[in-house]
Amino acid sequence: MTVRGLGIDIVSVERITKAMQRPGFLDRILAPSEREQTLSPQRVAGRWAVKEAVAKALGTRPGWHDVIVVNDLSGAPEVHVAPHRLPPGCRVLVSISHERDMAVAVAQVVGPP
Numbered sequence: 001m002t003v004r005g006l007g008i009d010i011v012s013v014e015r016i017t018k019a020m021q022r023p024g025f026l027d028r029i030l031a032p033s034e035r036e037q038t039l040s041p042q043r044v045a046g047r048w049a050v051k052e053a054v055a056k057a058l059g060t061r062p063g064w065h066d067v068i069v070v071n072d073l074s075g076a077p078e079v080h081v082a083p084h085r086l087p088p089g090c091r092v093l094v095s096i097s098h099e100r101d102m103a104v105a106v107a108q109v110v111g112p113p
């Protein structure tokens with residue numbers, strides 16, 4: 001597998017906290033399955049950061065709902081990217097971290113050379 005793209009994003013939790021008070025914000029940013037989780041502002045900020053990091057890694061702007069974050073049983077995040085947004089044979093790896101005030105995510109597109 002070859003690294004085909006890399007992206008990073010950092011997000012202010014305060015900014016997301018304010019945005020979460022706007023009607024429709026969460027529906028726009030998060031897919032229905034993502035909205036089923038407990039949504040602390042830190043977690044939402046992490047989701048936002050992942051989606052922006054994936055856009056940077058892909059070099060395109062997928063729709064917000066084309067990049068869906070799930071946590072595996074250990075809590076590690078995985079992204080499901082809509083196949084039509086991915087180069088053939090590629091997948092995307094992500095990592096998220098958040099503190100009280102900031103969230104950060106990195107994304108890496110890997111695939112055939």
Ligand SMILES: CC(C)(COP(=O)(O)OP(=O)(O)OC[C@H]1O[C@@H](n2cnc3c(N)ncnc32)[C@H](O)[C@@H]1OP(=O)(O)O)[C@@H](O)C(=O)NCCC(=O)NCCS
Nearest residue numbers: 042043044046047070071074075076077095096097098099
């Ligand atoms: C899993 C672990 C790494 C999470 O660390 P943390 O400081 O609580 O996590 P952060 O606050 O930085 O980030 C939280 C995000 O980490 C991600 N995460 C959670 N569990 C994870 C795991 N097992 N693997 C990878 N990422 C994980 C999630 O995306 C989470 O955000 P979300 O729940 O909103 O999706 C930590 O609990 C742990 O077990 N550390 C092992 C300690 C250790 O062995 N250290 C020595 C390393 S050499």
